Amino acid sequence: MTALPVLATAGARVFTGPLRVAEHEAVNADYRLMRLEAPPTLTAACAPGQFFHLLCPAEGRHAPLLRRPMSIYGAEGDRLSFLYKVQGKGTAALATLPVGGSLEVMGPLGQGFRLDPGWRNLLLVARGVGLATLAPLAAAAKAKGMGLTAICSARAPEFLMSLELFASHGAEVVTVLDSDGTSAVEHLDPMIEARMAAGAVDAVFTCGSARLLRLLQALGDKHGVPGQVALEQQMACGLGMCHCCVRPFRRDGATVPLRVCREGPVFDIREAVA
Amino acid sequence: MTALPVLATAGARVFTGPLRVAEHEAVNADYRLMRLEAPPTLTAACAPGQFFHLLCPAEGRHAPLLRRPMSIYGAEGDRLSFLYKVQGKGTAALATLPVGGSLEVMGPLGQGFRLDPGWRNLLLVARGVGLATLAPLAAAAKAKGMGLTAICSARAPEFLMSLELFASHGAEVVTVLDSDGTSAVEHLDPMIEARMAAGAVDAVFTCGSARLLRLLQALGDKHGVPGQVALEQQMACGLGMCHCCVRPFRRDGATVPLRVCREGPVFDIREAVA
Amino acid sequence: MNAPLGRPAVDMSVRIGGLTLKNPVMPASGTFSEELAEVFDLGTLGAHVLKTITRDPRTGNPTPRVTEVEGGMLNAIGIPSKGVEAFLAKVVPFYSRYDVPLVVSISAPTSADFATLAARVSVPGVAAIEANISCPNIEEDGRAFAIRPGSTREVMARLRDATDLPLWAKLTPNTGETPEVARAVEEAGGDALVVANTILAMAVDTRTRRPRLGNLMGGLSGPALKPITLRMAYQCARATSLPVIGCGGIATVDDALEYLIAGASAVQVGTETFIDPLAMPRIIEGLRARAEAEGVAAIRDYVGTLADAAEPEGVVFMQAAP
């Protein structure tokens, strides 16, 4: 990791401060893409799968108190970007930020995806907001000379996102939809299994769907294909201090609570309790 | 009083609802003038000395909880206006309202100035924000065919306000300033006393300065000239329900607490405990 | 009203002890008076709860009497009162024009005085008495009656003897023994619990280094209070079989529903009326609309329907994903 801009005091490794909104637009009816102007030392320190903790502005008479976690969607040069869905008051407030406005961010935080140098072919299966988290894997895989297949699942064609981003990094893109039934487990299962059986998958990555997680756990077990999953949980501190973001994981034969913000958000796919 | 637009339910006499900001500008370094678009039935129901209770918008992450009282500065046709000074978070938030924005108002509230039909010549002495409260007396006096002299006191010439407004209603305007010493009690005292002694003052009106209040109480007592004062006190409900806005008044030989929002804000000058 | 053809209107009525209210929304004591009739028709309310009165006239506390804090306000109005006789002569008759139960809130420094006052206000036109036992008890060193089960039981028993009117007890959050205090009210024959009054609080102006209330301390009300009094309402509904009237920080339909679901049969709205004088009719209409949208036939069907806290095992994503 490159050294980060030193903030208030010596020894700081996590950036905390305001960044300027450079671009902010709707991607489709549900999602918005926000690009912030960031010091290149900061974007260079970001790894796929890590997240930032964002201090959403006030909206109307009620301000969201706590920060909101968002995966790094892109971190290149002087641009740090987030792809997000407006859910509740925090993200609704975020959506009101004008270009030129400023946003308090803290990050990068958490453990990102780990890419074993021996892997040649990666498969990622993403749905909904999971795409925001998995997308940066495309650039990382390309940089390491790995092949990547992205199975992108969505309700209908107009909700597909980031296809160009994957394609631009040379990934093979497969789209599956609820609207034509192709996203059903019964369809995905043989499709993925065939690739695994053919030895065309060294590792799988997923985020955003419990159903896909269970499918990949089962197929991975069967074919000995390792994998990683990025998980979500409500957060207060984002740093590991408050222990509010725990989820249960299977580790050493027991079920243990681990902090999504600190031990995650990326976990070994076999450990996740789906 | 003209009938007010009926709101939620039958029997309502106080307007509660949003009005559109038609104009909003700085008058000088301290004061801002805001004109709202109001139904003419509402402005017709407003009397000088009454006030509105305004729900200030949020500013940043902290919203003022309670409403803020503001005197009616003008109420004519479809314009309801307020002249205010930015003091704390409520008025600071008010100042951020853009033209075209909307403001929740409630009013008109309280007892305004009472003009005895027998009076021919009124004298008002105002300082600072007191002007906002006294200014509508000019139009009212003119409508009733009364003469009006307005003594306007300010720190320096650039803080004088509303002179044209008084002049346009045919009032005589006298300005006194701290910067040249003319606003001192020693200067005002003989000036006002001379007018009273000459029988040129049937009633005095003031607002905004304890020093001026005491001066007018003393001179009024001496020359038998009645008067009225508009007072301020912190308010919660603005309607008379909470009893937070009381001040002590001399009435029937005793000191009694009266509600500024309900029995006031305009009181007989002799009752005020200055 | 407003029910689509073929769909029955939502039954908004609730029962509180012996009384039937046409809807579950009423003002909180001290945040309501005749003057509000200038803003909307007070006949729309479930009950009229008046500012606490005392036997003798009182002037109340020095100003400033209120101050804003984050998420709420503090008040130290005191209980300015024209005395019970003026109250009976001038205030009670005003409300006779409405077909709405009139609830008189009373306060006194001793159990005996409380009982005397309750008897005095038990007159035609008064539908129930709300005993503000959150006020200081001079026999207990100035502690409020409702801080302890013992003093609560004592004062409520005296009140029960003094009046045949339905008797509501208004509890205080300034205690660590809410369930015990609630049970004491039930044992002493109270008819309902109003949960709750303000919590003792304070604020300092750091520039002048003076307290921001003339009385130094005052009561916290508004949204900041809600999670505390909601918890108490739940505890009271669990601890007794008395109807609970939730009070504290209610500003929206959602707030009111939180109390109903947690076990309250009705709610009181205080501070929000200062901010939006139409808050009560807005919440009444909103509750009706919400029940209709959710296919709930009677508003009382919401009462005490809190589901289990447990999350389904092994949920991995917070958003429902197929």
Add this chain to the structure above:
Amino acid sequence: MNAPLGRPAVDMSVRIGGLTLKNPVMPASGTFSEELAEVFDLGTLGAHVLKTITRDPRTGNPTPRVTEVEGGMLNAIGIPSKGVEAFLAKVVPFYSRYDVPLVVSISAPTSADFATLAARVSVPGVAAIEANISCPNIEEDGRAFAIRPGSTREVMARLRDATDLPLWAKLTPNTGETPEVARAVEEAGGDALVVANTILAMAVDTRTRRPRLGNLMGGLSGPALKPITLRMAYQCARATSLPVIGCGGIATVDDALEYLIAGASAVQVGTETFIDPLAMPRIIEGLRARAEAEGVAAIRDYVGTLADAAEPEGVVFMQAAP
């Protein structure tokens, strides 16, 4: 630092019982850990107060463990703990790199267990013990020790016997007897009062009708709590001669000053660190700058300087007018 030439620097140090802290700002238990060292230099703090530990490992409460409310948040983390042995082996050594007093917060279900745990953590490297007596006491039906003076006196006396380290008692707002509880701590030999922990609260999701915390109830913290705990800090400073450490809703320099003026000698910052991880250094620097601007030589000169509430008689206008 930063003092203009010829003007002495502000003395930021404060004394808490036997300890001298280089400044009055420290974290609140449960809102701080080693990880914050990645954000700023923890050596700048007045003390390091750690998350409450228990003797045995515990997993804590079911999720969701936090939820937002107006002006604050609720938490029901529980006390997940790796147990005292793991704590002594792994956590205590981390803090030895700083020249900052380490304060260990402990909790136990009985007085005897409290005493045993206090003895166990009285090791080199630990500067003081904060007894989290706001936790449930199984000998009193699950009521927190600090709800009553009796149980407070009992547990504090046992603790006093068990350790020679400075002993801080962390009080709860869930009581109507704050001054009495504070005096009980003093009588039992406690060295300081931490005022206070969170207040018991609740929130309901009206769509699902489920509690918004996995544990049903939790503690309210953040700005909404401040007026309540500030009032308690004032009461404690009045009722005892023990140093008071204010805690609850501190987010700004002004908040910290309110506590100091009301009588606290130091402050703890909790929830605000989640919102602004640099809150503590920001408040330290802000207090210094404020004291300098106001010509106050030592930060402790603010402590307990609350002026009279009384407004000057007969003020007519709120704005100073000449």
